[in-house]
Amino acid sequence: MSVFNSSRLLGKTILITGASGGIGAATALLFAKAGSNLILLARRTEALQKVAEAVRAVPGAGKVAAVQLDVSDKTQVANLWKAIPNELRNVDVLVNNAGFVLGVERVGAIKEEDVESMFxxxxxxxxxxxxxxxxxFKERKTGHVINIGSIAGREPYAGGSIYCATKHAVNAFTGALMRELVDTPIRVTEIQPGMVETEFSIIRFRGDKSAADKVYEGLQPLVAEDIAEEIVWAASRPPHVNIAELFVLPVNQASATLSYRGGK
Incomplete structure (x- = not known):
């Protein structure tokens, strides 16, 4: 069954954080192709509106709401429903995609503001x-939480202590949540990508694109659409099927620090 035309996603309402680019934007477009309604959240207003326009242009797409929101702002999160149309308030799938890594400094040289912003x-x-x-979800006895984790949540590496710590926290939180909901129909999934070439690495290197590009030299990394397909596929499984954890790597990567760079 194709993830692009799954009847299981037709008319469902999907909420995606970090939807202004990368994996979030690619995921929004795929859900739109499946006929889903979308609530798109992100900090960057202009980029978010461009994604919303692209989603609305997809043939067969459902209703779309785009809301500027910083998930790290508790007040904004608490007031989210005030900005959402009534017909979109029964969310079926939450995709917790917002996240970033900043810097490659090692412990002792990491700025406190970088630690705080990542957490x-x-x-x-x-x-x-x-x-x-x-x-x-509990009141309606339905729902699906899809958290975007990382290989960094499975395997720590030097120069990534804080990011790895945050993604290990996501892994632990997701696992605990799944166990708490075992007596409900609510599904919980964690998608754990390896190397994905998006603006993610540019942010890590504080805007230095040449440094970001070197991360992927000599191999073919994943792209945002690859992870989007896994997210939409997990959401489109039958209601009794829960994809608890999905670890996705490019073929020439075996771990966070082991890859083959023999040329693309």
């Missing part, structure tokens, strides 16, 4: 969004 978005923002939605 505020990657962990606290994800938790806040999940707590907001999970109450409704």
């Amino acid at each position: 505020q978005t990657n962990v606290f923002g994800l938790v806040s969004m999940t707590q907001l939605l999970i109450k409704d």
Whole structure:
């Protein structure tokens, strides 16, 4: 069954954080192709509106709401429903995609503001969004939480201590949540990508594109659309099937620090 025309996603309402680019934007477009309604959240207003326009242009797409929101701002999260049309408030799938890594400094040289910003978005923002939605999921006895983790949540590496810590937290939170909901029909999934070439690495290197490009030299990394397909596929499984964890690597990557760079 194709993820692009699954009847299981037709008319469903999907909420995606970090929807202004990369994996979030690609995921929004694929859900639109499946006929889903979409609530798109991101900090960058202009980029978010461009994604919303692209989603609305997809033939067969459902209703679309785009809301400027920083998941690390608890007040904004608490007031989210005030900005959402009534017909989109029964969310079926929450995709906690917002997250980033900043810098490659090692412990002792990491700025406190970088530590705080990564935890505020990657962990606290994800938790806040999940707590907001999970109450409704429980009341309606339906729902699906899809958290975007990382290979960094499975395997720590030098120069990534804080990011790895945040993604290990996501992994632990997701696992605990799944166990808490075992007596409900609510599904919980974690998607764990390896190397994905998006603006993610440019942010890591503080805007240095040449440094970001070197991360992927000599191999073919994943792209945003690859992970989007896995997210939409997991959401389109039959209601009794839960894809608990999905670890996705490019073929020439075996771990966070082991890859083959023999040329694309």
